[in-house]
Amino acid sequence: MHAMADDMRPQLRCGDTLVARQACFPMSEAPAPSSSRLLFLDWLRIAAFGLLVPYHVGMYYVSWSFHVKSPHASPALEPWMMLSSPWRMSLIFFIAGIASAFMMREKTDGAMLRQRSRRLLLPLLIGMLVVIPPQTYIEVVFKYHYSGSFLDFLKLYYSGYHGFCEGSRCLDMPTWNHLWFLPYLWSYTAVLWLWMRLDPKGLDRLSHRLGLRAWVCLPWVLLLVFRLALEKRFPQSYDWIHDLYSHAQFLCIFLLGACFAQRAEMWAWIGARRRISLVLALCSWAVFLLSYRQVPGWLSQALLASQQWCALLAAIGFAHQYWNRDHRWRAVLTEAVFPFYIFHQTWIIVLTQVMRPLDVPPWLEGPALILLTFLLSALSYLLARRLGYFRLWFGMARAPFGKTTAPPQAGTG
Numbered sequence: 001m002h003a004m005a006d007d008m009r010p011q012l013r014c015g016d017t018l019v020a021r022q023a024c025f026p027m028s029e030a031p032a033p034s035s036s037r038l039l040f041l042d043w044l045r046i047a048a049f050g051l052l053v054p055y056h057v058g059m060y061y062v063s064w065s066f067h068v069k070s071p072h073a074s075p076a077l078e079p080w081m082m083l084s085s086p087w088r089m090s091l092i093f094f095i096a097g098i099a100s101a102f103m104m105r106e107k108t109d110g111a112m113l114r115q116r117s118r119r120l121l122l123p124l125l126i127g128m129l130v131v132i133p134p135q136t137y138i139e140v141v142f143k144y145h146y147s148g149s150f151l152d153f154l155k156l157y158y159s160g161y162h163g164f165c166e167g168s169r170c171l172d173m174p175t176w177n178h179l180w181f182l183p184y185l186w187s188y189t190a191v192l193w194l195w196m197r198l199d200p201k202g203l204d205r206l207s208h209r210l211g212l213r214a215w216v217c218l219p220w221v222l223l224l225v226f227r228l229a230l231e232k233r234f235p236q237s238y239d240w241i242h243d244l245y246s247h248a249q250f251l252c253i254f255l256l257g258a259c260f261a262q263r264a265e266m267w268a269w270i271g272a273r274r275r276i277s278l279v280l281a282l283c284s285w286a287v288f289l290l291s292y293r294q295v296p297g298w299l300s301q302a303l304l305a306s307q308q309w310c311a312l313l314a315a316i317g318f319a320h321q322y323w324n325r326d327h328r329w330r331a332v333l334t335e336a337v338f339p340f341y342i343f344h345q346t347w348i349i350v351l352t353q354v355m356r357p358l359d360v361p362p363w364l365e366g367p368a369l370i371l372l373t374f375l376l377s378a379l380s381y382l383l384a385r386r387l388g389y390f391r392l393w394f395g396m397a398r399a400p401f402g403k404t405t406a407p408p409q410a411g412t413g
Contacts (some may be wrong), residue, residue, distance in 0.1 A: 023377045037096075038267070039230070040324040044315060046333045049093060049341050051088060053377075055081065056178070057347050057369045061362060063310045070353055072362040078147055079289050085234040087281075087309040090253045091315055093185070095288050097257025100189050103202065103382075104196045113193050117186065124182040126393045128174045134158050135177055140164050142353075156369050172239075176346040179240040184246070188254040207262035213270050215260070220309045227301040253312075274317025281310035301393045337393030339381040 037044075059066040062078050103112065106337040138152045144164045145152065158174045176183065196203060210218065226248040234244035260266050270277075284307035291298045332381040351369050360368065384394040392398040 007050055018078065038320075038324070039326055039330070040267075040316075040319040041095055042330055042334055043321040043323040045092070046330075046337055047319075048088065048091050048095070048315075049337045052178075053086060053344055053348070053373050054370050055084060055088065056345055057366055057373065060369070061350070061366060067349055070140045070352070070354075070362060072366075074286070082289065083285055084311075086304050087311040087315075089181070089250070090308055091312050092181070093188070093250045093253045094257040094260075094312060094316075096185055097188070097192070097254035097259075098253075099206075099257075101190050101261035104193060113190060116189050118191075119385045120182045120186045120189075120394065123342055123395045124176060125339065127179045128176050129158075130181070130309055131342055131346050132175060132177050135346050136171070136175060137174060138349050138353055140171065147315055148175050157408035166234055175285050176238075179342070180240075181341075183240055184250060185254075187240070187247075189335065191251065192255065192258055195403060197210050203258055205263050207259040212263070212266060215256075215266070216273075216313060217255055217262070219252070220305055222310055223249060224302055226252070226306040227305055228298060231301070266381040267316070270313055271317045274314055277310045277314035277317055281314055284310065308390035335385070336378065336381045339384045340377045342394060343380040344373055344377045347380075351376075 058077055059074075060068065060082050061070050062081055063072050063073055063075050064078070070136045071188075083174045100116075133154060134150075136157060137146075139148050140153065143166070146164070148156075161173055164173075192203075207215075227247060230245040230248055234242065236246050237243050238246070286301060288303040290305065292303075348369060351372055355365055355369070381394075385391060385396055387394070388399050
């Protein structure tokens, strides 16, 4: 399909969408909605981050590796975890790629990268120093039978102690745990910034070189190649230096989002094919679960790559169809998403240990963990947003020192 003429494209500027000001985590500077605002991406991002809570609670109950495990852990939930596992983080990186592309249309100088660094790396720092240590303390007590106090543990944590080991694998401290997303996103943003700095028209040329059908088929091929070539040799570790497979797929998805941002006609085209994408994603999931032990490895990887990309397209398509509208809660939830993300996993792990002695049946304990995590994360956000100048450390726009801000209302600056 030929590229639309420049004068036919909606004039999307930095700030016209959640993605422009907020999907890479500036949280409360959105301008009033406009007719060109991609509101469905606001809601999709909120939903994608909201999905982290039930998923991470589920990690407590399955046999996969996690910081702590339930005494009732079993493979029973794993098929349902696989329903979102292949595509959940890909969707978040995809939206972040769209965000970065919109921002860099306006500004590709060093100030933009410095702003991104503050918005991503300051929360990473406060997370590693303050939010993550309770998680890691509970983990070393649970896995390594550490008997010291939390204060004793902090001395080890901040000194970079590496003596908590299982075989040849030792626990890294300090660690970013679930906040690995932030350094990865910062790195990919820097790559895109450098590309657009060196070749300002390069992204636009690339995005219009292929037709729409090619753009929705090519990513499946790329994801399959990464799975076949890299996944076994470099399994996901969230070690920034050695995590080659994760970088390959997430950087690819991030840059695909940036390319899609250049094609205003893409969203309606994907939305019109949302049901096909959903059926393909569900069929890939079902066939993989029914036959993955009996089919060749390459076919299993093809099914996972198909689910990963088709589910992402389906999510975008349905969101474009049904969520492209404003609501008074949108701006509030947009601001809350990042603080919520920072706090949620620590609350999950703390709550599992609070509830463990109660011996609550897992069918009741799991929903209670989800509900309490949402509640405590929301309270954490409400406290963090009162920090004035230091709101920036929790992913929100800073307020003048000594002042607090009311939650933003939809349609206000």
